[in-house]
Amino acid sequence: MECEICHENPATLHLTNYINGQKTELHVCQKCAMEKGYIEPKDDAYTIHDLLSGLFNFNSNLSNQPGINKSNQNELTCPHCKMTYHQFAKVGKFGCAHCYKTFEDHLNPIFRKVHSGNTEHTGKIPKRQHVHLQQKRLIQDYRNRLKTLIDEENFEEAAKLRDRIKALESGESSSDSNEEE
Amino acid sequence: MSLQSFIDSAISPWMQEEGPDHDIVLSTRIRLARNFTDVPFPIVAEEEKLKIVSNWIKTHFNQQSFNQYEGLEYFEMSTLQPIEKRALVEKHLISPYLMEKEKESGVLVSKNEQVSLMINEEDHIRLQLYFPGLQLDRGLEEAFHMDDWLEEKIDYAFDEKRGYLTSCPTNVGTGLRASVMMHLPALTLTSKIGKMVPAINQLGLVVRGMYGEGSEAVGNIYQISNQITLGRSEQDIIEDLQSVVEKLIEQERFAREMLVEQSELRLEDRVFRSYGILKYSRIIESKEAAKCLSDLRLGIDVGYFNHLSRSILNELMVLTQPAFLQQYAQETLTPKQRDIKRATIIRERLGLEES
Numbered sequence: 001m002e003c004e005i006c007h008e009n010p011a012t013l014h015l016t017n018y019i020n021g022q023k024t025e026l027h028v029c030q031k032c033a034m035e036k037g038y039i040e041p042k043d044d045a046y047t048i049h050d051l052l053s054g055l056f057n058f059n060s061n062l063s064n065q066p067g068i069n070k071s072n073q074n075e076l077t078c079p080h081c082k083m084t085y086h087q088f089a090k091v092g093k094f095g096c097a098h099c100y101k102t103f104e105d106h107l108n109p110i111f112r113k114v115h116s117g118n119t120e121h122t123g124k125i126p127k128r129q130h131v132h133l134q135q136k137r138l139i140q141d142y143r144n145r146l147k148t149l150i151d152e153e154n155f156e157e158a159a160k161l162r163d164r165i166k167a168l169e170s171g172e173s174s175s176d177s178n179e180e181e
Numbered sequence: 182m183s184l185q186s187f188i189d190s191a192i193s194p195w196m197q198e199e200g201p202d203h204d205i206v207l208s209t210r211i212r213l214a215r216n217f218t219d220v221p222f223p224i225v226a227e228e229e230k231l232k233i234v235s236n237w238i239k240t241h242f243n244q245q246s247f248n249q250y251e252g253l254e255y256f257e258m259s260t261l262q263p264i265e266k267r268a269l270v271e272k273h274l275i276s277p278y279l280m281e282k283e284k285e286s287g288v289l290v291s292k293n294e295q296v297s298l299m300i301n302e303e304d305h306i307r308l309q310l311y312f313p314g315l316q317l318d319r320g321l322e323e324a325f326h327m328d329d330w331l332e333e334k335i336d337y338a339f340d341e342k343r344g345y346l347t348s349c350p351t352n353v354g355t356g357l358r359a360s361v362m363m364h365l366p367a368l369t370l371t372s373k374i375g376k377m378v379p380a381i382n383q384l385g386l387v388v389r390g391m392y393g394e395g396s397e398a399v400g401n402i403y404q405i406s407n408q409i410t411l412g413r414s415e416q417d418i419i420e421d422l423q424s425v426v427e428k429l430i431e432q433e434r435f436a437r438e439m440l441v442e443q444s445e446l447r448l449e450d451r452v453f454r455s456y457g458i459l460k461y462s463r464i465i466e467s468k469e470a471a472k473c474l475s476d477l478r479l480g481i482d483v484g485y486f487n488h489l490s491r492s493i494l495n496e497l498m499v500l501t502q503p504a505f506l507q508q509y510a511q512e513t514l515t516p517k518q519r520d521i522k523r524a525t526i527i528r529e530r531l532g533l534e535e536s
Contacts, residue, residue, distance in 0.1 A: 093349050097216060111343075118354075118412020119342075120343070121354045124328070125339070
């Protein structure tokens, strides 16, 4: 089927209109549909890279901030991989795990933009390396549940849960003493 | 090599199974990005540092098995022929980015090709698991098990506040990218997909073509995946994706029904024309092949054919890619020769169904 407007391209869009209960059909190509305003032109493909480079540019334009200015001799530099903040802003990638600490003060706005306002991890925790953290997370979960139970005036269950939290906390303090950090 | 034995070698074993909602969902992928704690990321690391990572992987995981993922084997990028690397990309076992890397990069693949660990890509480790059909929950569970198994031997870069630390800020936190590959011909044909994409984006999910960012939806195949990796748990991320995918499946099925009912003979005509092209053409470009294969698959799904198997789309989409065509031909082919070879393979493959 050819386009009913230009009679050149194949009709790829099939539009149905109802006017006063009268059904009309239109078979047109993408180009004509766009020209006639039947469909919205698609936005240019947005890539995460565009977003990021825009972000970093915004940040590095604030070059009056200490540690960001390119010409600054004391530019913020990761002691482990030698990546500077300027390089980080340019490539949009961290050089090593320690960069996260080095550039810590500048990261929240970036993470907020990229991750819809989020800045802190709430997911999986390594099992072997971070046992104490898992426990901490568990206690936090229990505390939240305790609150709900109390709100619901379910005191019997709440008392049980409180005892479990206490037991966990006394266990945690012993593992805290050999924390790696 | 006979076509059947070539297909057996080119199509990963897991792809030949049918998963849930396989009429629309081709596959589910779970990817976790992980790094070693005291080695700089590949973007800045010197070769000897990256060697620590690749040697560690080889020592502890090469020739090992984990649950059903048996016979993990490590392939070094520097030892593979360009055409072999391309074939790995076309099977989605490695990324195009890894293919370009030489320094201490490689991939650890299980025998059934369901698991692959890209080593020294953008991060030290990119763990990927594939499943047929829609299987996000199972995928996440198995990825977690595998991750725990790796972590018994690896000190991961992890921070209490930021989670798993990755080279790119877009992966930090969970390091999780869950994606679902969907065949959406009816939503494309009725232009509905374009209207749905902005809403999907608002949920922190992205819609892309089959070969990743910026690629167009060749053959009406779309990849839906999460964008946000920080501040949400893996389960929450998976749940959001699951609900959007279910909605898309529902809408696609509805659009198919409407098309069958309302297009009168037009849909059937389109499908059979494409079938004719696939069955008789002598030269076919990859784009036209993808379009016709999509039409044919839709025709199979809505019941116009009963002698053809559904796996035909998944199979031929892989087989008709440049590297596989050349592997089958066992020589380097010019684009024109490829178009001829592609038409031949498709005719032969359809011939297998009809014999």
